[in-house]
Amino acid sequence: MDRALADAGVTNQAVIDFVTQWAEHTGAERMEVVSASDDARLLQEGLDAGELQPVGEGMYYSRSYSKDTARSEERTIVATADEQDRGVYNNWKPSSQVRPVVEELMKGALQGKTMYVIPYLMSPKGSDLDELAAGVELTDNRSVVLQMIRMARVGIEMIDDLGDNFVKAVHVTGDLENLQQGTPEDKRNFVTVADERTILHYGSSYGGNALLGKIAHGLRQASYDGWKNGFLVEQFMLLGITDKETGKKYNIAGGFPSASGKTNLAMTLAPDALGDRFYVEFYGDDIAWIWVDGDGVLRGFNPENGVFGVAKDTNEKTNPTAIDAIQPGSGAIFTNVAYNPKTQDVWWEGKGPKPTDLDGWMDWKGEVIADRAPEHADDPWAHPNSRFTTTLEQVPNVAKDYDDPKGVEIHGIIFGGRTRDREPLIRAMDDTAEGVYDGLTLGAEATAAADGKEGVLRYDPMSMRPFLSYGEGDYAQHWLDVIGRAKNQPVFAHVNWFQRGEDGRFLWPGYRENLRPLVWLMQYRAGEVEGQQTPVGVIPKREELLLDGLDEQALADLDTVLTIDKARWQEEMANREEHLGQFRDLPEEIWEAHRRVNEKLESF
Ligand code: GTP
Ligand code: SPV
Ligand code: MN
Numbered sequence: 001m002d003r004a005l006a007d008a009g010v011t012n013q014a015v016i017d018f019v020t021q022w023a024e025h026t027g028a029e030r031m032e033v034v035s036a037s038d039d040a041r042l043l044q045e046g047l048d049a050g051e052l053q054p055v056g057e058g059m060y061y062s063r064s065y066s067k068d069t070a071r072s073e074e075r076t077i078v079a080t081a082d083e084q085d086r087g088v089y090n091n092w093k094p095s096s097q098v099r100p101v102v103e104e105l106m107k108g109a110l111q112g113k114t115m116y117v118i119p120y121l122m123s124p125k126g127s128d129l130d131e132l133a134a135g136v137e138l139t140d141n142r143s144v145v146l147q148m149i150r151m152a153r154v155g156i157e158m159i160d161d162l163g164d165n166f167v168k169a170v171h172v173t174g175d176l177e178n179l180q181q182g183t184p185e186d187k188r189n190f191v192t193v194a195d196e197r198t199i200l201h202y203g204s205s206y207g208g209n210a211l212l213g214k215i216a217h218g219l220r221q222a223s224y225d226g227w228k229n230g231f232l233v234e235q236f237m238l239l240g241i242t243d244k245e246t247g248k249k250y251n252i253a254g255g256f257p258s259a260s261g262k263t264n265l266a267m268t269l270a271p272d273a274l275g276d277r278f279y280v281e282f283y284g285d286d287i288a289w290i291w292v293d294g295d296g297v298l299r300g301f302n303p304e305n306g307v308f309g310v311a312k313d314t315n316e317k318t319n320p321t322a323i324d325a326i327q328p329g330s331g332a333i334f335t336n337v338a339y340n341p342k343t344q345d346v347w348w349e350g351k352g353p354k355p356t357d358l359d360g361w362m363d364w365k366g367e368v369i370a371d372r373a374p375e376h377a378d379d380p381w382a383h384p385n386s387r388f389t390t391t392l393e394q395v396p397n398v399a400k401d402y403d404d405p406k407g408v409e410i411h412g413i414i415f416g417g418r419t420r421d422r423e424p425l426i427r428a429m430d431d432t433a434e435g436v437y438d439g440l441t442l443g444a445e446a447t448a449a450a451d452g453k454e455g456v457l458r459y460d461p462m463s464m465r466p467f468l469s470y471g472e473g474d475y476a477q478h479w480l481d482v483i484g485r486a487k488n489q490p491v492f493a494h495v496n497w498f499q500r501g502e503d504g505r506f507l508w509p510g511y512r513e514n515l516r517p518l519v520w521l522m523q524y525r526a527g528e529v530e531g532q533q534t535p536v537g538v539i540p541k542r543e544e545l546l547l548d549g550l551d552e553q554a555l556a557d558l559d560t561v562l563t564i565d566k567a568r569w570q571e572e573m574a575n576r577e578e579h580l581g582q583f584r585d586l587p588e589e590i591w592e593a594h595r596r597v598n599e600k601l602e603s604f
């Protein structure tokens with residue numbers, strides 16, 4: 001075991017101690033320290049073992065166990081020694097109570113197996129946050145290693161010089177067919193011991209449950225670290241828009257709940273979407289770390305190295321950029337989509353026409369589609385939370401400075417979600433407290449990204465509900481403190497691409513067209529348009545939006561998505577009061593913002 005560490009060039013004694021202790025505890029038979037340069041070999045091993053299947057040249061398919069296809073929010077716990085860290089949403093438990101439970105589940109669990117050691121950095125190397133971005137994930141699962149290589153910067157050289165400053169992350173897959181997922185006897189436990197910077201996840205090989213650098217560290221642990229160290233960690237996309245006419249560039253960060261449009265927004269606003277005037281650059285699609293630098297400038301970066309995107313409805317028309325990023329040779333991995341071993345092809349709902357020749361096609365469960373019983377004929381081929389994994393490098397409009405450890409200036413912060421009524425296309429807010437209040441009251445329909453939640457209306461503060469690590473009142477105060485320190489106050493906005501008509505259709509075409517309201521927001525911030533005041537923010541005047549090329553139906557529906565429904569909003573305000581009322585120590589500034597909006601609505 002020690003040899004494996006020495007051969008891999010690990011000299012950091014704290015890493016050696018951590019790995020050795022867990023190798024003993026789990027009883028691992030072998031150990032392998034991995035780096036990004038091991039990718040080709042591990043892919044071949046995965047293919048040979050049947051864990052992966054080829055998709056054309058240089059792309060891969062994997063299927064996870066059918067009861068293990070999304071994050072489990074009920075089984076996710078934040079543990080610390082201090083009960084003050086208990087929030088409404090973080091599922092807080094005392095670490096003295098939960099740590100022993102997971103440790104017991106992991107004891108001896110790797111007998112006869114290989115323990116992969118994944119040293120990683122959740123940041124571009126060389127940032128001021130390196131010490132908080134470093135981690136070592138231990139896992140028994142080769143597919144998890146391959147995903148981590150895509151999603152993080154992996155290799156001992158990333159962290160060997162950082163001493164004990166790394167997150168200790170242990171992942172054990174467990175016997176997936178005998179974990180009683182979703183029953184009262186559920187054995188899965190996904191624990192972040194935030195004050196010990198330790199992550200212990202047992203019982204899944206899927207995405208946010210298993211790629212510990214991404215969600216458990218990059219969002220959950222990091223939000224705790226950010227609270228203690230003065231920066232924000234959010235489930236945000238990050239993009240830049242340049243107006244070639246004025247030469248100005250605006251960077252916008254934004255929170256949308258899981259599977260609600262971050263990847264698509266950050267990627268698909270391709271340069272040609274609105275004629276030739278704007279240039280759009282991709283920075284990140286799921287996580288942003290945001291801070292105020294020594295000059296008082298609000299900045300942020302994407303700590304990830306890749307994209308773990310929702311496959312459903314990704315196609316040449318909705319998101320050509322994503323399609324470009326998952327071409328032969330890209331190294332992309334598709335998970336839980338439909339697969340055809342004969343043609344080595346993949347398919348998902350909304351990819352394009354459904355294959356008419358069923359020969360060879362298998363659905364996300366691995367069942368032969370041609371053999372389906374009649375009552376299952378219309379079941380989806382792909383799981384609604386099926387995904388593709390690819391690296392930032394593969395994204396054609398990735399920003400030149402995407403891996404600059406200094407990050408980029410942030411000019412705007414937006415929130416949005418799946419909201420079928422009430423929320424207009426866009427409303428801007430200049431006041432920071434009102435912007436923070438707006439984020440805290442983000443309400444939307446939940447999606448298939450979490451087990452058993454699809455369609456339920458719920459509040460999801462800043463889109464961080466599943467990832468919050470401490471109390472919401474403290475979280476709100478932290479937001480006010482960090483943004484308050486910036487000399488470049490960002491403009492805030494709430495957007496909604498998902499308003500529906502009475503017939504259920506989306507009233508706004510969305511996807512690439514979402515550039516139009518964002519351009520309006522840039523122009524609003526620059527004082528080039530003034531919009532119209534409403535109690536809940538400034539919304540565009542119809543003529544201020546760039547409408548060239550927008551289709552007839554969208555033009556006809558436009559007035560509806562630019563309307564504030566007073567009665568519906570007043571109903572919402574009562575719900576908000578109840579929602580905010582649950583939070584301990586909510587700052588008075590947030591209540592004041594709530595009351596201001598209420599008063600404005602009354603006289604509207
Ligand atoms: P996570 O990775 O789970 O955090 O999700 P995300 O917020 O990045 O979601 P993503 O962009 O992958 O979108 C999820 C689903 O919403 C996909 O099926 C998209 O096709 C769909 N979607 C995204 N943008 C739009 C839009 O503007 N309009 C409509 N109607 N659907 C959209
Ligand atoms: C999400 O669920 O918000 C994701 C995907 O980004 S996962 O990595 O599975 O958490
Ligand atoms: Mn996400």
